[in-house]
Structure formats: C-alpha cells, structure tokens
Amino acid sequence: MIPDLGKYADTVLWSYVVSIGLLLALVLVSVMRGRKSQAELEKVEQRIKRNG
Template identity: 55%
Template sequence: MPDLGKYAETVLSAYAVSIALLIVLVTVSLWRAKRVKKQLEDVEMKAKRNG
C-alpha cells in the first residue's frame, strides 16, 4: 500500500464511502429486479387466465 501521508484519512474514507455506495446500489438494484420480476410474472399469469 502506498504511503498516503497526511491525506491517508481522506483517501481511505473516500474509498470506504465509494464501496458503501456501490454495495447500496447493487443491493437496491437486485431488490428492484426481484420486485419487477414478480410483477411481470403476475401480469403474465393474469394474461394466461384471461386468454
């Protein structure tokens, strides 16, 4: 790991915030995809029942 000197805290906190935001974005995306998939399946089932 490179010596960051007096900027170590700033750089490492920026990395931590970036990683946290990426985790949140991935989690929200997966949750939303699951929800949309369920809605699509419901619509398809209704369409099959109604002909």
C-alpha cells in the same frame, strides 16, 4: 502494500470506503428492483393466462 499517503491517509481511505459502500448500495437497490419487477411481470403473465 498500502502506499504512504502521509497526513491524507485517513481522508483517502474513507473516500474508498464511502465509494465502495455507495457502489454496493446501488447494486443492492438494482437487484431488489429487478426482483420486484420480475414478480410483477409474473403476476401479469398469470392473469393473462387465466383470462385468455
């Protein structure tokens, strides 16, 4: 099902691999930052509840 890319097959396939890798890295960084922000927010909320 892969189209015939001729002599450019390696270049095109590596471009796809790099693009997918970068997208996965962006998703991973976003998830990690979201979890960190959520943890910090929970700390602030706990401090507010204690101090009134």
